[in-house]
Amino acid sequence: MDNSQDQNLTRLAKGGGISAVGNSFDIISRMFTGVFITHLFKSTATFGLYELAYRLIFFIRILAVPGTNEGIRRFMPIYRADKDRPAEKGLLLYSL
Numbered sequence: 305m306d307n308s309q310d311q312n313l314t315r316l317a318k319g320g321g322i323s324a325v326g327n328s329f330d331i332i333s334r335m336f337t338g339v340f341i342t343h344l345f346k347s348t349a350t351f352g353l354y355e356l357a358y359r360l361i362f363f364i365r366i367l368a369v370p371g372t373n374e375g376i377r378r379f380m381p382i383y384r385a386d387k388d389r390p391a392e393k394g395l396l397l398y399s400l
Contacts, residue, residue, distance in 0.1 A: 334358075372399050 342351040376399055383391040 369399075375399070 338351055338354070341354050342348060345351075376395060379395055380392065383395065
C-alpha cells in the first residue's frame with residue numbers, strides 16, 4: 305500500500321473509534337437516564353412512557369430522512385470526481 309492508502313485507512317480507523325465511543329456513551333447515558341427517571345418518579349410506568357416517547361421520536365427521525373445516507377454515499381463521490389462543487393454543497397445542505 306502506498307502512503308495515501310495508509311492515511312485513508314488511519315482516518316477510517318479513527319472515525320470508527322470515535323463512532324464506537326459515541327455509541328457507547330449513548331447506551332450508558334440512556335441506561336443511567338432510565339434508572340434516574342425510574343427512581344425519581346418511583347414508577348416503572350413513567351419509565352415506560354419515557355421509553356415510548358424516545359422510540360416514537362427515533363422512528364419519526366428515520367421517516368423524516370429516507371435515503372439521505374444512501375444518497376450521500378452514492379452521489380458525493382460522483383460529484384467529487386466531476387469536481388462539481390455546487391452539487392456537493394447542495395447535497396450536504398439537503399442532508400443537514
